Amino acid sequence: MLFDSVIYILLVVNALLGVAVLFRDSKQKVNQLFAGFVILVNLWIFSNFLENEPDIVGVERLGLFLRLDFALALFVFLLWFYFCKTFVQLSHSPFFDFVLGRTLLFLSGALALLSLLGSFILTDITFQDNIIAFKQGVLWPMYALLLLILTLGGLFYLLWGRIQTKQEKHILKQQQIELILLGFLLSAGNAVFINLFLQTFYTITLEISRFGLYGMTFLVGFTAYAVIRKRLLGIRIILTQLLVAVIGILLLINVFSSENSLEYTWKTFLLVTFLVAGYLLIKSVLNEIKQKEELQQTYKKLKELDEAKSEFVSIASHQLRTPLTAIKGYISMLLEGTYGKLSAKQEKPIDNIYESNERLIHLVNDLLNISRIESGRIKVEWQKAKLQEVVQSVIDELQIKTKEKKLKLSLEKPILLPSFNMDPAKIRNIVLNIIDNAIRYTAEGSITVTLSAQPENRNLPTTSALIKIQDTGEGMGQQELQHLFESFSRGRTGTKMWTEGAGLGLYIAKQFVNMHKGRIWAKSAGKGKGSTFFVQIPVQ
Amino acid sequence: MAKQTTILIVEDEHILVDMYADRFRAEGWKVYTAASRDEGLKLTKQKKPDIILLDILLFDGHGIEFLQRKKQDPIIADIPVVVFSNLEDPQTKKEALELGTKEYLLKTDYTPQELVAKVKSYLK
Numbered sequence A: 001m002l003f004d005s006v007i008y009i010l011l012v013v014n015a016l017l018g019v020a021v022l023f024r025d026s027k028q029k030v031n032q033l034f035a036g037f038v039i040l041v042n043l044w045i046f047s048n049f050l051e052n053e054p055d056i057v058g059v060e061r062l063g064l065f066l067r068l069d070f071a072l073a074l075f076v077f078l079l080w081f082y083f084c085k086t087f088v089q090l091s092h093s094p095f096f097d098f099v100l101g102r103t104l105l106f107l108s109g110a111l112a113l114l115s116l117l118g119s120f121i122l123t124d125i126t127f128q129d130n131i132i133a134f135k136q137g138v139l140w141p142m143y144a145l146l147l148l149i150l151t152l153g154g155l156f157y158l159l160w161g162r163i164q165t166k167q168e169k170h171i172l173k174q175q176q177i178e179l180i181l182l183g184f185l186l187s188a189g190n191a192v193f194i195n196l197f198l199q200t201f202y203t204i205t206l207e208i209s210r211f212g213l214y215g216m217t218f219l220v221g222f223t224a225y226a227v228i229r230k231r232l233l234g235i236r237i238i239l240t241q242l243l244v245a246v247i248g249i250l251l252l253i254n255v256f257s258s259e260n261s262l263e264y265t266w267k268t269f270l271l272v273t274f275l276v277a278g279y280l281l282i283k284s285v286l287n288e289i290k291q292k293e294e295l296q297q298t299y300k301k302l303k304e305l306d307e308a309k310s311e312f313v314s315i316a317s318h319q320l321r322t323p324l325t326a327i328k329g330y331i332s333m334l335l336e337g338t339y340g341k342l343s344a345k346q347e348k349p350i351d352n353i354y355e356s357n358e359r360l361i362h363l364v365n366d367l368l369n370i371s372r373i374e375s376g377r378i379k380v381e382w383q384k385a386k387l388q389e390v391v392q393s394v395i396d397e398l399q400i401k402t403k404e405k406k407l408k409l410s411l412e413k414p415i416l417l418p419s420f421n422m423d424p425a426k427i428r429n430i431v432l433n434i435i436d437n438a439i440r441y442t443a444e445g446s447i448t449v450t451l452s453a454q455p456e457n458r459n460l461p462t463t464s465a466l467i468k469i470q471d472t473g474e475g476m477g478q479q480e481l482q483h484l485f486e487s488f489s490r491g492r493t494g495t496k497m498w499t500e501g502a503g504l505g506l507y508i509a510k511q512f513v514n515m516h517k518g519r520i521w522a523k524s525a526g527k528g529k530g531s532t533f534f535v536q537i538p539v540q
Numbered sequence B: 001m002a003k004q005t006t007i008l009i010v011e012d013e014h015i016l017v018d019m020y021a022d023r024f025r026a027e028g029w030k031v032y033t034a035a036s037r038d039e040g041l042k043l044t045k046q047k048k049p050d051i052i053l054l055d056i057l058l059f060d061g062h063g064i065e066f067l068q069r070k071k072q073d074p075i076i077a078d079i080p081v082v083v084f085s086n087l088e089d090p091q092t093k094k095e096a097l098e099l100g101t102k103e104y105l106l107k108t109d110y111t112p113q114e115l116v117a118k119v120k121s122y123l124k
Helices: A002-024 A029-050 A059-088 A094-117 A140-167 A171-201 A206-214 A216-228 A235-256 A261-336 A344-374 A387-404 A424-440 A478-482 A491-496 A505-515 B014-026 B037-047 B063-072 B090-098 B112-123
Strands: A122-128 A131-136 A383-385 A407-412 A420-422 A445-454 A464-471 A519-524 A531-538 B006-010 B030-034 B051-054 B081-085 B103-106
Touching: A002 A029, A002 A206, A002 A216, A029 A059, A029 A206, A029 A216, A059 A094, A059 A122, A059 A131, A059 A140, A059 A171, A094 A140, A140 A171, A171 A206, A171 A216, A171 A235, A206 A216, A235 A261, A261 A344, A261 B014, A261 B112, A344 A505, A383 A387, A383 A424, A387 A407, A387 A420, A387 A424, A387 A445, A387 A464, A407 A424, A420 A424, A424 A445, A424 A464, A424 A505, A424 A531, A478 A519, A505 A519, A505 A531, B006 B014, B006 B037, B014 B030, B014 B112, B030 B037, B037 B051, B037 B063, B051 B063, B051 B112, B063 B081, B063 B090, B081 B090, B081 B112, B090 B103, B103 B112
Parallel strands: A407 A445, B006 B030, B006 B051, B051 B081, B081 B103
Antiparallel strands: A122 A131, A383 A420, A445 A464, A464 A531, A519 A531
């Protein structure tokens, strides 16, 4: 009677789970497939039950229910196959899907019919010693093979889906698949244990052997949970809860097996202690999971913000540059005389506008560079180039500026370094920023640039190139030297001299040097004693 | 009589179009202008300019698409193009160069006179 009640409870539980999933979203194909799967599982379990119940169905119908049992098994696993394929959203070409689907349906339908109507799958069906028995028909191997293909096919899709979701970091989907796999393993493990191991090595009753099939409820239960829940707790917490519950139940049963009051008290104490410890364990695991999820959410939000910021900076820079381009272009054409000759009185203010506009352009460029550097979006574009040519081009560009300030800018004792791998645009930017800096902070005198190979001993292979930029400018104290390469750092001298510039150039130069795995540093004997900047770039 | 050099400027900012057109006309060049990618392709096929100055961000599409479609048309595939944009994107630059652009220039780096000198160097 107890065992008979179990089947009815399981049928109701399965049905409720199927309804719950369908109720959640009846339009989803996955939910429809699951509901169909649950219906078939219930029919299968009931059919398996009835095939050994002559008192309910009559002896003459036992064979029919046996055949139905075997026929339904095929459709249960056919639907399992489709469910797994649909759940992981793996689709092949439409043609392949069509052929595969139709072939499996045809084979399953054909073998199910043969199971019901002929003796090709099951033959010599007898009812002896209150158990139905049969012999395997000629098509039994084909039946078994199809069942195996459908079972393993579904498992393959789940495992594939697990790998894909892990690679693509779809955490929820990954957890769902893991739960379904766990349900499958528990069901399969239960069936193997009871119907293979126990039946082989022990004599078990019919009622016990039926539990091999009843284990399908594990699969139904875990799959329903995976489909319904929007947020999953993860397998570890579920297993922890299960384990605590099982041990708790065993300890409770142990309490009731006490023989005296002392034993009863002790076992109750043990149970309560265990339940408290179990509760605390589950709570700490839940907290850990919650913190991990919060971290993941925060990381996701930060990433989105970072991408939005980069996009904003990119668009803003582009939009800012457009009017700056127009101003630069028209001013230069006015100065050039394209629109008629300017008077001497007009030239100077228009030249000032041009210069101010150039400062604005450089500021936009620097801000864009910093944004890209900080978000890791700037890359080194390696190519072979001659360092001397890069440095000379910067010196040529800045000659006009140095002449306006009556300074001397020169490349002294140029040596021919071999071409080596560098990002010429970035090296140019480094040298330009340092020399431009030197021009700003030098009221009179000179700026001297020298290049040398390291080590200086020419018998040894060159490992790095050294650029030295020495000026006769204001010089720096130790405090300024320490913060020189930080962003928005102009030092007291910069403030005192009301020098233009936002203090970004040296910061950017340092980042570019770092990208080349080089070094940049500065020295100064003190205020009023000039400065020397060094840039060392490895030769590759 | 020497043939007049022709240039097509594909640019949707009219202020910049006027500016560059003025400068190239001051050089004695014949200047065609297009404000969109599709108009640019149409004019390229009709006029077959000696060189094209192409912006990247156009209101009806991307300059890269212009380059892709130009490359597929054997009649206009060989016309040299210089990309001239304020979009400083390494990926776009790489794509443009792979599609045969002579150079990818940043607008704020060049005055119109410097641009004329650059464009002339590609015609020699």
